[in-house]
Amino acid sequence: HAYSDGWVAEISLSRxxxxxxxxxxxxxxxxxxxxxxxxxxxxxSSRPD
Structure with a gap:
């Protein structure tokens, strides 16, 4: 997928x-x-001592 800029890529990949x-x-x-x-x-399974 080609993104228009880094900000758009970050949002898309985060989602x-x-x-x-x-x-x-x-x-x-x-x-x-x-x-x-x-x-x-x-x-x-058991309580600690």
């Missing part, structure tokens, strides 16, 4: 990356977005 990480599910992540996987918390 693409945000959508890719927050909206678009990935099959390699079980149908979740990278953001969902990164922010998930797993229950602790």
């Amino acid at each position: 693409f990356m945000w959508r890719s990480c927050h909206v678009r599910p990935h099959s390699s992540l079980g149908g979740k977005t990278p953001h969902q996987v990164y922010t998930e918390t797993e229950p602790c």
